[in-house]
Amino acid sequence: MNSPTRLESDSLGPRSIPADALYGAHASRSRENFARFAPFPLPLPIYHAMALLKKACALANRELGDLPPDLADAIAAACDDVLSGTHDADLVLPIYQAGSGTSANMALNEVIANLANRALGQPLGTRSPVHPNDHVNRGQSTNNVFPSAAKVAVVQAAAEALRPAAAALADAFAAKADEFAPVLKAARTHLQDAVPITLGQEFHAYAAALRRDLDRLDAVLPRLCQLGIGGNAVGTGLNTRLAFRPAVLRHLQPLVPCAPAPFAIPDDPIAATQFLTDFADYSATLRAFALDLQVIANDLRLLASGPRTGIAEIALPAVEPGSSIMPGKVNPSICEAANMAAIQVQGLDHAVALACGATQLELNTHMPLIAADTLHATALLAAALSTLADKCVRGITANADTCARHLEQSAALPTLLNPVLGYDRVAALVRESLATQKTLRDLVLERNLLSPAAFDALLAASTSPNR
Numbered sequence: 001m002n003s004p005t006r007l008e009s010d011s012l013g014p015r016s017i018p019a020d021a022l023y024g025a026h027a028s029r030s031r032e033n034f035a036r037f038a039p040f041p042l043p044l045p046i047y048h049a050m051a052l053l054k055k056a057c058a059l060a061n062r063e064l065g066d067l068p069p070d071l072a073d074a075i076a077a078a079c080d081d082v083l084s085g086t087h088d089a090d091l092v093l094p095i096y097q098a099g100s101g102t103s104a105n106m107a108l109n110e111v112i113a114n115l116a117n118r119a120l121g122q123p124l125g126t127r128s129p130v131h132p133n134d135h136v137n138r139g140q141s142t143n144n145v146f147p148s149a150a151k152v153a154v155v156q157a158a159a160e161a162l163r164p165a166a167a168a169l170a171d172a173f174a175a176k177a178d179e180f181a182p183v184l185k186a187a188r189t190h191l192q193d194a195v196p197i198t199l200g201q202e203f204h205a206y207a208a209a210l211r212r213d214l215d216r217l218d219a220v221l222p223r224l225c226q227l228g229i230g231g232n233a234v235g236t237g238l239n240t241r242l243a244f245r246p247a248v249l250r251h252l253q254p255l256v257p258c259a260p261a262p263f264a265i266p267d268d269p270i271a272a273t274q275f276l277t278d279f280a281d282y283s284a285t286l287r288a289f290a291l292d293l294q295v296i297a298n299d300l301r302l303l304a305s306g307p308r309t310g311i312a313e314i315a316l317p318a319v320e321p322g323s324s325i326m327p328g329k330v331n332p333s334i335c336e337a338a339n340m341a342a343i344q345v346q347g348l349d350h351a352v353a354l355a356c357g358a359t360q361l362e363l364n365t366h367m368p369l370i371a372a373d374t375l376h377a378t379a380l381l382a383a384a385l386s387t388l389a390d391k392c393v394r395g396i397t398a399n400a401d402t403c404a405r406h407l408e409q410s411a412a413l414p415t416l417l418n419p420v421l422g423y424d425r426v427a428a429l430v431r432e433s434l435a436t437q438k439t440l441r442d443l444v445l446e447r448n449l450l451s452p453a454a455f456d457a458l459l460a461a462s463t464s465p466n467r
Helices: 026-034 044-063 069-083 103-121 134-137 142-179 201-224 245-256 269-274 277-303 333-356 365-393 399-409 410-423 423-436 440-446 452-461
Strands: 005-010 011-018 184-189 192-198
Touching: 005 026, 005 142, 011 026, 011 103, 026 103, 044 103, 044 245, 044 365, 069 103, 069 192, 103 134, 103 142, 103 269, 142 201, 142 269, 142 277, 142 365, 184 399, 184 452, 192 410, 201 277, 201 399, 277 333, 277 365, 333 365, 399 410, 410 440, 410 452, 423 440
Parallel strands: none
Antiparallel strands: 005 011, 184 192
């Protein structure tokens, strides 16, 4: 049995559309044209950010007298309805569509117009009194709506998910750094024994790396608050009043309370339409995060390796059985998941960089890919950071005895003893240690070269320069 339909027309002719669908002819064509890309939907936060912008535009047009109050209010109310998530099913189009995002912008225009008209007592598809182009899209072009919405969506995701997750992981490492401050151990360079360090210092370095990443994030996010909205096709602001852009941003600001800086008109709106490298800059910041996350996750796996035949200086919390065939095996699953996420973020960054460099003349026609991959990377990184904090780092314990044993058996001690006993004597002790399997501590104490207290004091002082 066929579902009921309605007939709509656009500039290319009539279309048969499901009777209860909120989208219209343009979105119907896009669904058909890009149907094979349907498994790869454009992220909903982009549509929601466009709805915020369209609400701000409607309020600005009302304020400037360019939209009748009843129509502007109906559009604003429809935008709120979209933002509730109730109509997300009508906003399903793939990432891979018209390169400026026209399909997504028009789909949203049609949904908002139909919601507004229904609220004003009109049936779906009438395009009157609220028209998707003439009223919902007034003062706008996809060329500035879409990238501006992508910036708003990224700013929201970074502020609400990524930044808190990174800060929480940094705090978790800092807490472990305090807990592990007394645990002396051998550092390793080239995967070989190096000078003494404390486990706390290692964990403090992880916290410091993440906080540097947060500093980079805080530096780049304000640049995403420069929006080309109101610039229309190429940024010149054709068919808008001079007061339109400031009015839009003024109405938008309270709708995005998490914005890290005031929304602003770019110094050169044409350049802002043409060059999307602020996304590349932000994505590169995510890549730096991912690189540090990869280093940290690999370190934790190495330090926990074993538990009998590896380094085993820390123990990671057991979160699941590690093997379908080896009973009792427990794997560093959380670190491995974080590592895969970090690698994926780096791949997404490469795609974003290539897409940002694909602008030709006055327009970049890879905006949906840039927006989707940037949001994907932001969400994935936030998930990895928060999972690592909650499921791994907070539950890490130190194997202090193992750390002490490794230090006493390591090649870290010769460097420590060198200033006290001299290079040649220490070299002889190292040769004897290797031949007899005795530790340097044993040999030094046997020969009364240092007292036990002096040896322990030397160890304790070895990590103090960087405390």
